[in-house]
Amino acid sequence: MPPPSTDSSDGRSRAEQKSAAILAAAQQVFFANGYVGASMDQVAATARVSKQTVYKHFRDKEALFREVITKVVSARDAGIPAGLLTTGDGSIEDRLRSFARHFLQGVMQRDVLKLRRLVIGEAGRFPELGQSFHELGPSRAAEELAVALREAATQQGLSLSDPVLAAEHLLSLVLSIPLNQAMLLGDEIPFTEAALHRYADEGAAAFLRAYGFTS
């Protein structure tokens, strides 16, 4: 019988603690050096664990990389509520602007940017990771946002012929300028909070004009 040892001091078995430590270390090392640039010795050292233990928990480097990425990708929760634009205080402009600011800030997190760059760079070697990223990130966000947009349109007596496209247009207007810059210009984020707010506000405003929303 293996010792599941349901808890030691913090409610996780020793194996779970090691596993988590390795994953955290691997995330750090992969994010900093890329897939090929990272070494398993480095991961083990960072996790303060022997190399043998790393291989006990993860079959090989590829498996470890896949687990790191899918874990981080799944942990990100877009979570756009359907009633986002139709409930709460303020005009629809206000609500949309506040959503845009919040969402942009989420996407421009340093770690999220690193993840995105890593996934893009390894899209050749690990195509299925790019696909998960897209499905759980941009694609899902657009779909959830589309629901909220249709609701808001109905409330205003408008109808959107293609709510998903509208949602993608909104996300494009808000995100794509700073995001593309960040992809190409490395991590030393040259964005002040004020600059990000401006992108969010201007993007949201342009969207409202394009899709005929007025309060």
Added chain:
Amino acid sequence: MPPPSTDSSDGRSRAEQKSAAILAAAQQVFFANGYVGASMDQVAATARVSKQTVYKHFRDKEALFREVITKVVSARDAGIPAGLLTTGDGSIEDRLRSFARHFLQGVMQRDVLKLRRLVIGEAGRFPELGQSFHELGPSRAAEELAVALREAATQQGLSLSDPVLAAEHLLSLVLSIPLNQAMLLGDEIPFTEAALHRYADEGAAAFLRAYGFTS
């Protein structure tokens, strides 16, 4: 005296021919395998040249990579004429739509996508390459387009408070949906020409509505 040997059969010296062959081979190999995945032996073999010759022409792998990328980046010519939207046949809608289609098709070229992914993936190791790419690509396109937009706005009796931002919004609306998908989902371009045209047309139309252009 080194033999410059101004021409042999095609007007280029032997050295120039070798150099060009190596650069072309390196581009192919780097694009296919990434920076770390590419080997100098592979480059030499592809160029049908001895490894020694590669090192005669380029100090090391980094230098070769830099030359390949800057060469390809500089060769791309956005070239957006200032009178783009104000001269020629058709309404401004037509001209903008046709520009959008043309530009999108240019950016979605297989090689351009590969270059972009490569530069993004190596942005950590070669930050100055990302910077060049951005300056000569997106940034320059937005600035040139801004001039054309301001002219078109004036012609219509409008005024744009921030023409560069308007240009970036236009480019975002047209490009960012398929471009982001392509970045994440690998090269097996899942885009028909019709699909690209639709993104271009819908993006251009949304832009016209947002910025109050009407013919």
Added chain:
DNA sequence: TGGGTACTAGACAGTTCAGTACAGTATAGA
């Protein structure tokens, strides 16, 4: 206290690769 398991530390084999060395061949100009 005893037995089984996870873990540590380090050595190790096997491979890959950047960059160099070298001996010999082709080429172009005088």
Added chain:
DNA sequence: TCTATACTGTACTGAACTGTCTAGTACCCA
């Protein structure tokens, strides 16, 4: 024809890295 130079082909060095192996230690449960 002679000479300087570029080029070829191959072997080599040194370093890094993945994944395995081994011998011994720490931990957990009965």
